[in-house]
Amino acid sequence: MLATFHADLHLHTCLSPCAEEEMGPLAIVRQAKKKGLDVIGICDHNSAGNVAAVRQAGRREGLAVIGGVEVCSEEEVHILGLFDEQESLLNMQRLIEENLHGENNPELFGQQSLCDQNDAVVARETRLLIGATELSVDEVVEKIHQLGGLAVASHVDRESFSLFSQLGFVPRGLQIDALEISPLHSVAEAGDSFPQTKGYRLVSFSDAHRLEEIGTTFTTFRGISPSVKEFRKALLGEDEREILN
Ligand SMILES: [Zn+2]
Numbered sequence: 684m685l686a687t688f689h690a691d692l693h694l695h696t697c698l699s700p701c702a703e704e705e706m707g708p709l710a711i712v713r714q715a716k717k718k719g720l721d722v723i724g725i726c727d728h729n730s731a732g733n734v735a736a737v738r739q740a741g742r743r744e745g746l747a748v749i750g751g752v753e754v755c756s757e758e759e760v761h762i763l764g765l766f767d768e769q770e771s772l773l774n775m776q777r778l779i780e781e782n783l784h785g786e787n788n789p790e791l792f793g794q795q796s797l798c799d800q801n802d803a804v805v806a807r808e809t810r811l812l813i814g815a816t817e818l819s820v821d822e823v824v825e826k827i828h829q830l831g832g833l834a835v836a837s838h839v840d841r842e843s844f845s846l847f848s849q850l851g852f853v854p855r856g857l858q859i860d861a862l863e864i865s866p867l868h869s870v871a872e873a874g875d876s877f878p879q880t881k882g883y884r885l886v887s888f889s890d891a892h893r894l895e896e897i898g899t900t901f902t903t904f905r906g907i908s909p910s911v912k913e914f915r916k917a918l919l920g921e922d923e924r925e926i927l928n
């Protein structure tokens with residue numbers, strides 16, 4: 684049976700150096716529920732290290748959690764990879780690790796905290812997660828698809844780390860599943876202001892780095908479950924699935 688899901692699929696945790704320490708797995712899940720979201724996606728910069736803990740917190744508190752990662756390509760373009768299967772996400776993680784260099788300086792960039800499902804810090808990631816990988820946009824999207832994931836170009840309307848800021852357009856032949864509009868613009872405004880979005884499916888997520896930002900923007904879809912598989916069908920308009928906003 685088809686149901687409606689409010690989805691905010693681009694949230695950072697305290698593993699991202701630029702996110703607040705308050706972004707622990709349990710705190711995120713509780714805030715998302717308070718905001719009326721049905722499903723969240725966890726996409727830290729170049730790492731899926733906190734996804735399992737958020738999934739556990741979600742299971743306990745009754746909130747669907749999709750695992751993901753926000754990859755920074757060599758062109759400094761951010762791409763979200765969203766996966767139903769934890770194993771596929773971990774394969775993506777391994778590829779990123781092989782192509783990411785540099786050590787974090789917490790005083791300069793911020794802490795990168797790995798947590799358990801109760802928000803206790805269990806370790807600090809030492810590799811610098813906000814750097815660019817040596818993977819091109821094409822390679823990132825291709826690999827996400829090979830692993831069965833959904834590839835979304837992050838905040839294309841932003842003036843940094845986006846397809847439009849770095850390349851100016853969507854490269855020909857790039858099999859991107861959707862373009863994300865940041866909370867700076869409504870989807871309708873972005874469609875008018877950025878003609879490069881024409882012909883692509885647009886979604887909107889909060890890209891929250893602080894608790895209060897969670898759910899400020901989200902995308903509503905109809906499907907049978909709050910999964911990547913169903914979200915993809917909604918984007919394609921298959922089997923009566925659809926995006927509602
Ligand atoms: Zn980003």
Ligand SMILES: [Zn+2]
Nearest residue numbers: 693695753890
């Ligand atoms: Zn982000």
